[in-house]
Amino acid sequence: MSHAIVLPNDNFDAWLNATKAYTQAFEKVAVIRSPAGNDLNRYHTITAVNSPKTWFDDKPLDHIRRAYPLVVRVDIIEAKTPADLQTILAVRIANKDRYGEKSNVPPHIFERFTLAYPTKHRPARITRRFSTSTDANPDTHEGIDINTEAGADILCAASGKVVKVVTNTDSLNYGAYVQIATTVDGVTYTTTYAGLKDIKVQNNADVKV
Incomplete structure (x- = not known):
């Protein structure tokens, strides 16, 4: 299970009742009573209900980022009462929008x-790791080399948009390669997939993990 909704401890039964339709509409949602004493690192996505005195300083994003570094996505719902929460979740159910992504206003999803x-094929072994040049290690390698069977499918390691496709070697000397741009919280990252035999995507294509 990779998604949990964290509810306030006070008046928990009422908060729990407010989530019933939501947990029936969307599969595999764990319901957590308060962040206190629970290891949220087990979950990829946390839907954090922000009600007074639930999170440290009433700042769920800061709390989760500090205490649970393995959580990738934080979805914050501002709800002072169970009725508020039920109304917000009802909209998500009607829109078939688990995290409220269709209307991220004000911004409430942080990743x-x-x-x-980047491949489901096995075996796939890392043969060379990323390294930077230091006095003790003069070798610089700006990437990770993965060895697997010829013809194995290479997948995007992060969702994004294809921004470059090179079918023959160029000045980077990567052979055939693809670059994908991924923007997270206003910062754009570019991942490069090099040494490819056959490229099946085109420029400007949207790709997903």
């Missing part, structure tokens, strides 16, 4: 930039 493994 870390993370990379997935």
